[in-house]
Amino acid sequence: MLNAADDAFAEGLDRAGIRVKPADRSYLEEPRSLYNGTSRQVALPTSTDEVSRVVRICAEARVGIVPYGGGTGLVAGQVATDGPAPLVLSLERMTAIREIFPAEDTIVAEAGATIGDIQAAAEETGRLFPLSYSSQGTAQLGGALSVNSGGLNVLRYGMARDLCLGIEAVLPDGNVLHALKRLRKDNTGYDLRHLLIGSEGTLGVITAAALRLLPRPAETATAFLAVASPRAALSLLAICREQAGELISAFELISAEALAFLAETQPDLRQPFDEAPEWAVLTELGMGPGSDPEGQLGMIFERASEAGLVLDGRVAQGERQRADFWALRESIPHANRRIGSIASHDISLPLSEIPGFIEECGEKIRKMLPCRISAFGHLGDGNLHYNIFPPEGETRDAYLGKTSDVTRLVHDMVVACGGSFSAEHGVGRAKSGELERYADPAKLAAMRSIKAALDPRGIMNPGAVIT
Numbered sequence: 001m002l003n004a005a006d007d008a009f010a011e012g013l014d015r016a017g018i019r020v021k022p023a024d025r026s027y028l029e030e031p032r033s034l035y036n037g038t039s040r041q042v043a044l045p046t047s048t049d050e051v052s053r054v055v056r057i058c059a060e061a062r063v064g065i066v067p068y069g070g071g072t073g074l075v076a077g078q079v080a081t082d083g084p085a086p087l088v089l090s091l092e093r094m095t096a097i098r099e100i101f102p103a104e105d106t107i108v109a110e111a112g113a114t115i116g117d118i119q120a121a122a123e124e125t126g127r128l129f130p131l132s133y134s135s136q137g138t139a140q141l142g143g144a145l146s147v148n149s150g151g152l153n154v155l156r157y158g159m160a161r162d163l164c165l166g167i168e169a170v171l172p173d174g175n176v177l178h179a180l181k182r183l184r185k186d187n188t189g190y191d192l193r194h195l196l197i198g199s200e201g202t203l204g205v206i207t208a209a210a211l212r213l214l215p216r217p218a219e220t221a222t223a224f225l226a227v228a229s230p231r232a233a234l235s236l237l238a239i240c241r242e243q244a245g246e247l248i249s250a251f252e253l254i255s256a257e258a259l260a261f262l263a264e265t266q267p268d269l270r271q272p273f274d275e276a277p278e279w280a281v282l283t284e285l286g287m288g289p290g291s292d293p294e295g296q297l298g299m300i301f302e303r304a305s306e307a308g309l310v311l312d313g314r315v316a317q318g319e320r321q322r323a324d325f326w327a328l329r330e331s332i333p334h335a336n337r338r339i340g341s342i343a344s345h346d347i348s349l350p351l352s353e354i355p356g357f358i359e360e361c362g363e364k365i366r367k368m369l370p371c372r373i374s375a376f377g378h379l380g381d382g383n384l385h386y387n388i389f390p391p392e393g394e395t396r397d398a399y400l401g402k403t404s405d406v407t408r409l410v411h412d413m414v415v416a417c418g419g420s421f422s423a424e425h426g427v428g429r430a431k432s433g434e435l436e437r438y439a440d441p442a443k444l445a446a447m448r449s450i451k452a453a454l455d456p457r458g459i460m461n462p463g464a465v466i467t
Contacts, residue, residue, distance in 0.1 A: 037079030056174030067201035069143025075428030111142025127213035130157035147426035148198035155380030217286025221293035226277035231355035251380035348423035
């Protein structure tokens with residue numbers, strides 16, 4: 001129930017013409033139900049001007065703001081778990097595709113537009129917006145930029161940051177940053193675009209962005225390949241690069257355990273092999289008109305087989321089988337959630353360190369507790385999802401006391417290898433302690449200085465990223 005101060009705050013929003021509603025549970029939980037948030041209300045602006053008014057009112061009242069961009073984040077960046085109840089600021093009504101410039105390969109969209117909506121708008125003009133992941137139907141552009149999300153096509157097209165030309169954002173004092181430029185080159189001082197991208201709503205609220213589009217590959221070929229080991233997969237990637245260069249759109253590493261979880265939880269999904277290999281690679285080539293990507297894959301398969309790297313393989317015969325291959329990959333996180341992990345890790349490593357890490361870390365964890373390990377991810381860009389599960393027939397409840405020990409072991413090893421404990425999901429609140437533990441002191445001090453300079457009242461997503 002709102003108290004008198006809350007009533008006055010709500011009246012201020014109402015006088016400013018801002019639609020608000022009570023915060024139901026959908027705004028206060030994250031997908032894995034590991035964190036529960038608190039909130040006064042949810043503000044639902046329809047324009048950048050309205051977002052500016054919301055931020056000014058919150059700054060004057062010293063009320064925290066939690067920007068909400070689809071709610072698909074996995075590190076609790078979108079839920080305030082403690083402290084004074086904040087205002088949730090949802091951009092779900094700001095969904096416009098403002099403009100498309102086909103000749104420039106550029107699209108301008110509001111922050112509430114979903115990644116799927118932007119992909120569809122690009123496709124209508126014969127272009128490609130390559131940011132792609134399983135939650136793209138609900139993940140919103142503002143959230144994607146705020147965590148600098150990656151997805152399946154980073155190997156070829158880069159992260160969200162690499163696809164953003166300009167942004168419009170509301171800063172913590174309510175002023176609007178008008179940097180919605182469509183330029184590839186703009187060296188005019190500090191690039192505030194890149195400061196806000198990846199800041200997880202702690203430095204301002206992104207309200208719109210100008211994004212790069214690319215030509216759609218006219219011909220594609222997709223293959224599921226059984227490989228001897230992660231080291232063999234890395235050698236296969238080198239052959240793919242030698243043979244196809246930058247035409248490799250994706251290169252995914254998948255363990256037998258990940259495929260087994262899919263067979264257990266989603267038996268209707270078509271698996272490419274009668275018996276799951278210990279390790280598999282899902283790769284795709286995208287090429288121009290008149291090209292022969294299947295022929296390229298055939299030559300890659302021949303070279304890799306002769307070298308003993310590839311043991312078996314399937315090339316998608318048509319769009320349906322291609323979709324089946326990708327449905328398997330994109331369903332792995334859902335299968336993992338149904339099995340229930342003891343500890344999950346979104347990590348990145350230098351490519352050459354990945355095989356040794358998988359072998360050594362697995363040995364150390366199995367000495368710590370009986371478990372199953374499901375490893376999968378974007379091998380082409382070094383991102384590995386490394387998740388620990390209870391033995392078959394048991395639930396995770398009996399092992400949750402080991403979660404922090406397992407995660408400490410994994411993250412210590414990752415950092416010792418020159419890697420990162422957060423590859424693409426961000427820091428949020430779930431990993432803010434890890435940032436304190438592992439970040440370079442100079443980096444952490446600079447981050448705190450930037451936060452204090454731009455948000456001296458500490459209202460922007462309080463508790464996220466920097467404790």
